[in-house]
Amino acid sequence: MAEILELRDISAGYDGDMVLKGINLTIADLDFIGVIGPNGGGKTTLVKLILGLIKPMHGSIVFHDPGERNLIGYLPQVSQTDKKFPITVLEVVLSGLMSVKQGFRAYTRSDRDKAMEILGLMGIKHLHRKSIGDLSGGQMQRVYLGRAIIANPKLLILDEPNTFVDNKFEHDLYALLGELNKTMAILMVSHDVGTITSYVKTIACVNRNLHYHRSNIITQSQLAAYNCPIQLITHGEVPHTVLGEHIHTHHHE
């Protein structure tokens, strides 16, 4: 399968503080990588590197088709955006097209139809005129997901997509991601290891270093070997097949 991008021996951090060290990762078409790891281990830093929001201190990121404009769609953590900003749901979804439009052309009729179709897919078509601040956390999450996918990116990056999501939408979300994965690669950061491992294809354990696990089945002892201590949060009916023997262990700091 064709490669989309490659991280080569990357070290990165903030203000001389190294968060990630010696990272190697290749993302190819139709990958579905779950990124797990402890808080402060560098998961979000990894996302910011790939998005070009921070520059690596060492190493390089190679894009295999540098001319591609709508390479990446991105779902940020909901808490990052200004919830009182005067912008409507439809405008937020449409703004995902800015990457291909370069900002100079107005939205066309078909852009709007596409945005409405995506809102329909998310089950929030009726909210399109609402201001973003009037939405619940889960609804907002869907709007941002709509913005991320409207330009048909080759790679979809999700940072903690299940934070504010209710149980029903969580199920729908993963079903939707499975559908999207037929046409685009997905890289998903999550703290909820128990749930994501049943949807992803491979796992990247990030804790200063990155250990790539070419399967979605990972055991507690493998996690320990990867130096990847994660809190296992199990709520209710979690798929049991994916984690090793310690699935019901509750780790708290």
Add this chain to the structure above:
Amino acid sequence: MSENIFDLLQYSFFTNSLLAALLASITCGIAGTYIVARRMVFISGGITHASFGGIGIAWFLGMNPVAGAAVFSILSAIGIEFVSSRSKIREDSAIGILWSLGMALGIIFIFITPGYAPNLMSYLFGSILTVGSTDLWLMAALALFLAVFFAGFYHLILFIAFDEEYARAHKAPVQLFKYLLISLVALTIVLNIRVVGIILVISFLTIPQSTANLFTNNFRSIIFLSILIGIIGSISGLLVSYFWNIPSGATIIFAFVLIFGIAKAIQSLMIRADIRKQQGS
């Protein structure tokens, strides 16, 4: 009141001030919506007060005070934007320093200038009744530029202002637009100092927008509604200023607050009626 309002229209100073009120409403309506949406009210206050330093220096050098204020405020606007994105100084502290430094420089230079000191009151509180045709042409040019710029780049401005990080991830010209927009905010502030004065210009950039924001959450609608509120408030303030001989800045801002109060009351009634309707159905 010895004169009829319509008799006033035959005086050019009065038509000038009406035009100034209209142009101030347009420029502040557009720039202010951006300021309020991006939560840049404090930055704008800093730029406003820093511009007083420019007025003082220009006065000392025998140059046009408005030109001095324009240069000073654009430089301080770019400086604040630069400091907040690059250095480790906390943004609000940097603004606080610039804020008082500008005022201090302005006062120092005005007082060491030999001869008559300019009418400080008119810079601090505005004097819409003495607006000249040069001021009007400058304001008209700015209003036209703002309108064209915001209409042409509306979606890109909104895209960057709403979620800067997302815009940067998509290689949008974030820095360029931030510097451009903050410079336009600085110019808007400077050209409106004549109308409402340094101390009160920030109100012209925030009260109409906050009033509009009570009724709509759409960026474009806030612009149009705050222009309308700006026109109503500034013309009412202008009349009171003329008849009672009070600095125009104070009367205009007071009119804005009055409109805000009425709007807030109407909004509460609308919400209550809404709830009653929902309970009834």
